[in-house]
């Protein structure tokens with residue numbers, strides 16, 4: 001979307017001057033480089049082990065991470081479900097939990113985050129965007145998630161995650177190949193753009209298997225997953241989907257966007 005410009009500052013109709021959404025606010029936005037020896041070790045590990053872990057079980061992948069990762073691991077939790085929290089508590093007890101609080105979550109998602117913090121011993125690190133919602137509205141124009149969701153996700157998810165990953169040698173994701181076509185070939189183990197290990201222990205799981213695990217282990221449950229939301233992001237950008245529909249079809253519905261950018265590397 002383009003806006004008229006005055007002295008290099010874009011003007012959004014009826015809401016006054018706004019900053020170009022392609023330019024993020026000043027502040028830390030990137031992951032610090034890894035020490036050279038850890039980066040080299042990560043590269044070796046992926047080269048040697050990625051293929052054999054491609055279809056491995058969650059337990060095998062997490063036990064591998066506990067044995068091989070050359071440093072602390074962050075377990076990213078969207079709170080859509082708490083499977084990774086449970087698995088990490090069993091197989092990766094030295095990890096930290098990491099939650100991106102975009103400021104736009106469903107209240108139920110925040111309640112799940114609080115319950116996870118109480119139930120598991122791991123530290124729950126909450127990553128926040130540089131700007132609050134009102135600050136973002138006033139600097140970039142109201143409801144950036146409508147006019148430029150890619151920029152909104154960059155400032156509220158991608159950059160806070162990048163900043164938060166600095167202390168870690170790698171991170172655990174909840175990616176599943178069954179989530180949709182964009183993830184159908186995703187590896188269980190790879191390097192992210194900064195050379196950190198990106199590890200996806202439930203990569204082979206279906207939604208049904210995920211739900212069975214939640215039930216069998218009496219996990220903290222996100223109530224909206226029983227109300228037509230198999231994939232849950234920010235409240236402003238998530239709609240319920242019909243039975244049998246692509247689980248991610250409700251994310252940024254009506255927009256060509258299908259990914260927030262967290263998994264583009």
Ligand code: SF4
Pocket residue numbers: 102104144145148149150152153154156157233234236237260
């Ligand atoms: S999902 Fe929507 S509200 Fe959340 S960060 Fe992305 S664009 Fe913004």
